[in-house]
Amino acid sequence: MAYSDKVRNMYQEQLEELKEKGLFKEERFIHSSQAADIEVEFPRGSSTKKVINMCANNYLGLSSHPDVIKAAHDGLDSRGYGMSSVRFICGTQDIHNELENKVTEFLGTEDTILFPSCMDANAGVFEAILNEEDIMISDRLVHASIIDGIRLCGAMHDTFKHSNMKHLESKLQLHSDKRLKVVITDGVFSMDGDTAKLDEMAELCEKYDAMLFVDDSHASGFIGKTGRGTHEKYDVMGKIDIITTTFGKALGGASGGCVSGRKELVEMCRQKARPYLFSNTIAPVVVSGVLEVLDSLTASTERRDKLEKNTEFWRNGLEEAGFVLKKGDTPIVPVMLFNAKLAQEFSKELFDEGIYAIGFFFPVVPQGQARIRTQISAGHEMHHLEKALNAFIKVGKKHNILGKSKQEIIDMFGL
Numbered sequence: 001m002a003y004s005d006k007v008r009n010m011y012q013e014q015l016e017e018l019k020e021k022g023l024f025k026e027e028r029f030i031h032s033s034q035a036a037d038i039e040v041e042f043p044r045g046s047s048t049k050k051v052i053n054m055c056a057n058n059y060l061g062l063s064s065h066p067d068v069i070k071a072a073h074d075g076l077d078s079r080g081y082g083m084s085s086v087r088f089i090c091g092t093q094d095i096h097n098e099l100e101n102k103v104t105e106f107l108g109t110e111d112t113i114l115f116p117s118c119m120d121a122n123a124g125v126f127e128a129i130l131n132e133e134d135i136m137i138s139d140r141l142v143h144a145s146i147i148d149g150i151r152l153c154g155a156m157h158d159t160f161k162h163s164n165m166k167h168l169e170s171k172l173q174l175h176s177d178k179r180l181k182v183v184i185t186d187g188v189f190s191m192d193g194d195t196a197k198l199d200e201m202a203e204l205c206e207k208y209d210a211m212l213f214v215d216d217s218h219a220s221g222f223i224g225k226t227g228r229g230t231h232e233k234y235d236v237m238g239k240i241d242i243i244t245t246t247f248g249k250a251l252g253g254a255s256g257g258c259v260s261g262r263k264e265l266v267e268m269c270r271q272k273a274r275p276y277l278f279s280n281t282i283a284p285v286v287v288s289g290v291l292e293v294l295d296s297l298t299a300s301t302e303r304r305d306k307l308e309k310n311t312e313f314w315r316n317g318l319e320e321a322g323f324v325l326k327k328g329d330t331p332i333v334p335v336m337l338f339n340a341k342l343a344q345e346f347s348k349e350l351f352d353e354g355i356y357a358i359g360f361f362f363p364v365v366p367q368g369q370a371r372i373r374t375q376i377s378a379g380h381e382m383h384h385l386e387k388a389l390n391a392f393i394k395v396g397k398k399h400n401i402l403g404k405s406k407q408e409i410i411d412m413f414g415l
């Protein structure tokens with residue numbers, strides 16, 4: 001028997017080890033729509049509890065917005081449920097093309113190609129446009145899906161220290177002999193909530209004749225004064241050669257992603273990117289929802305403006321209470337606890353107070369950097385934020401960490 005007791009035991013031991021180290025991730029079942037208020041079954045088998053969601057990527061509060069739901073219903077009625085085909089056989093509808101054009105306009109690029117997800121966009125794009133003569137130079141903290149895309153590509157690879165422009169410049173000099181150079185970064189780094197210095201990066205890319213790639217999954221729809229993304233914030237719209245992003249976060253939160261940028265690069269993806277060629281694209285119902293989202297964000301900045309105000313209130317509140325935060329100005333606000341078990345416990349106790357915020361620890365963040373990552377939404381009203389803040393303060397007091405420095409917390413709980 002192939003799956004022998006010996007093999008089974010080996011895996012069971014590995015899973016036990018994760019639990020002992022406090023690294024085991026358990027999913028919580030939500031019995032309602034995604035929103036600021038959700039109904040959660042936790043622990044498993046218990047009756048559901050109404051809690052405030054403080055850890056969704058629902059930045060603009062659009063995941064269950066009535067206008068988006070209506071547009072999705074209309075799409076379902078007019079274009080059906082499934083495509084039963086990949087794009088190039090018989091899986092392309094007019095609305096897929098319409099969405100590609102709308103994204104192009106929204107991001108201020110030349111052209112766009114949809115992918116089943118941003119994970120797939122990142123997995124497919126590098127292999128489609130680079131070969132062994134080329135070099136990919138990536139920030140050391142880029143998203144896991146970019147790392148997978150780099151692995152799948154035959155081009156050479158090097159890294160630069162996180163957001164360190166001197167180091168990036170030295171790598172661009174080091175690789176000046178390569179055919180093509182691509183500098184690769186996230187726009188907003190999802191674990192820390194900081195932004196890439198796209199103005200300086202664009203300048204360096206110009207100077208050293210490199211292309212610039214930005215994954216703006218945690219930015220599209222709300223970063224920049226009209227929500228176009230990190231390139232708007234740093235005033236480099238039109239200068240990013242490749243943008244990848246997701247529709248699974250702020251832009252309705254369902255699923256889907258894209259590569260947007262120089263038109264030849266997009267066309268290369270259409271011809272060669274494997275997740276595009278060999279996997280169904282976004283379902284019509286989701287395409288219809290995203291079209292509505294982009295129309296509404298183009299018409300008004302009300303939602304991203306509210307998100308900005310909510311974020312300011314939340315950051316200031318936590319800071320004044322004496323928590324150690326990661327500095328930044330995005331709606332990702334990590335409350336640092338350093339110890340993985342403490343982060344797990346803190347999250348459980350917040351839940352008892354009616355607040356849903358999950359602990360993050362290795363391997364999602366480096367060892368010794370466990371945290372509760374909070375994420376603010378335009379779907380939050382002031383009463384949500386006030387209740388959440390009071391709960392954080394109550395649990396923080398219980399563990400005696402308010403006003404304590406990083407070193408003091410580490411001394412108390414270990415790493």
Ligand SMILES: *Cc1c(COP(=O)(O)O)cnc(C)c1O
Pocket residue numbers: 116117118119120122143145186190215216217218245246247248255256257
């Ligand atoms: C969430 C995320 C992705 C994956 O997006 P999906 O569309 O859910 O696959 C890719 N890159 C970054 C930076 C992300 O944060």
